[in-house]
Amino acid sequence: MEIRFQPYRKSGTWVVYWKSPWTGAHHHRGFYTQEEAENFVKGLSDIYNKEKEIIRRRKRYTNTKILLSDLVERYFSVAVTNMTTLKQNRYHITHIVKMFGNRQAIKITMDDILYFIEVQRLRGLRQTTINIRVSILRTILNWGVRFGLLPHNPLLSFRLPQARPQRIVPPTPDELQRIYAVSPDHIQRIILLGTYLGPRIGPSELFKLRWSDVDLKNGIIHMPNAAKGATDSARVIPIRSGLIPILSKLFNSDKILNISFVIHWKGNSVRSIHRAWTSALKRAGIERRITPYCLRHAYATYSVQGGAKLRPLAKLMGHKNERMILQTYQHVLEKDERDTIEAMPDVLRLFPKRRRPQTRKSAPIPPYLFQNTVKSLTFFA
Template structure:
């Protein structure tokens, strides 16, 4: 960049030359007055300095974008993009399988074949397609977040299409299975079974394992179940205690009060976080080979309440669902007897009972 004086006839004598730092092209501008040329040259020098700084920043950002690993990306995503602790814990569990597969890989170098390989490996381990889709979706959401926040230039999985999958429905425990598990379970698991089937809470630290005796009003036959932090406006919901459960709760309360125990579900006097091992041991002792989860007690509550003619709205409210359609879509595992009753419920408008022997082919 500089100023030159040229004595040309019929032309402006002062010429400023400069080079665009973005394109590298050389430019010139002529002026009649030296002061105007100097002011223009100074302005172009300042602009060029700012443009070079922007170029250095862009190059540095591009370098950092190309160096962020999948593991670092997911950790940043959970730390900065989420505030719901329940959502974070659930997503981190699924993301851990993604990290195990290619956490060391650079996020910018992921491609469709990586996801296909990951999906195949998950299927070989017996993981359902719906779970695989959830894990890949968490990764793709993190990549989208990284693009929005300048950590990546583009999402390499932006155009990826996941195969459709249906949720695997696990039938809740039958009455026979529930009694068999109850008879051989440890005392704290027995409490989980009884409250799960009679109140329909989420089985785990988000709800049932947080329940304390101060939340149980035996005189009013009402308990205040802590609500999971899933877009709920309230911290808990009121659930009536059924009459045949009251004497059992009284016995539990007397036992725990004598020992100074605060929580309803405890092991060795201490609150529990999981009953996974004790639950599977109970299934083995009950000689139950099919898959039944503690969470299926909640499913059973909805299924049998609806089978007993409870209205959907009340069941949804008791279970902490804002939308009653969630009950129909997820929790109502209709039994064979209910299906047959539904078929037989329609009137015989064609008079088939009388015409059956007269129809052709019979």
């Protein structure tokens, strides 16, 4: 830093010149007295020294040699508390740890991730699943940086390939009725609420729902929001009028047993329904893959087909906007868009009306041909 006296300046004749140690950029600032300039230099020097000490201390505690496998284990032992999320994330990250677990986490490169993506594609995995696995890795690296285990995230600027939205075929009304008819009580409740309200089927939303969240008098449900960027802890979903008597009956039966959860198994809260759902599909004679989450897709699909507006539908499903619905249910919207275009009247009268083609009347058979035909038939007879 340097202080210069420049009497030709109209204001701030005492000028401080300095260079930023972080960016290398040159700066200057004028002051009216030498004392002000010196105090500024002293304060700026103290700030830079403190910043350097913080960085020096951070580097001292940063373990640049930590292996990726060790970093993953530390992350799961501290940062993840939900058992379902822990199980799913461990399953996905295992495939990356098998390839790069013995390598230092800080030395994972973008080329390594591109190689991993290519291998996963060759094994037949969808891009959506691959992106989930790479995203978990990037989350773990960010966590390592935040808690001083890594100096920086080597994949911070990596951009995942865009995945095409998967077009999910929801269960048909006939399939839903067959599954419902052979299911136990808690699966029937999931089918009812999943099909007619569209929540996320699992511990993040539907399995957290309590009877205290259900307002049968006003016909609304305060559905818990999943931790996916929602600002509110719950969203309000109106109850379909035909569903209110059914829920009232279920509420009265649970109230006698002092059961607080809407979805429960013998009074206990539910975490997973894989076994019960699979058994119900077998009893219903359904061989194709239908998951409980498909109930949410059934709600969206049939609502769109029924003419529901996208913005209110996205709000009821817990989406920030209608983009997810447009991407996931494009195959449903295509027919509606075509019908909308064709419904536009021909105001300019540019297109001729379609006329039914007229069939040409066949000429009558001459009498002599008819007589010859009769003679031929008589001969072969």
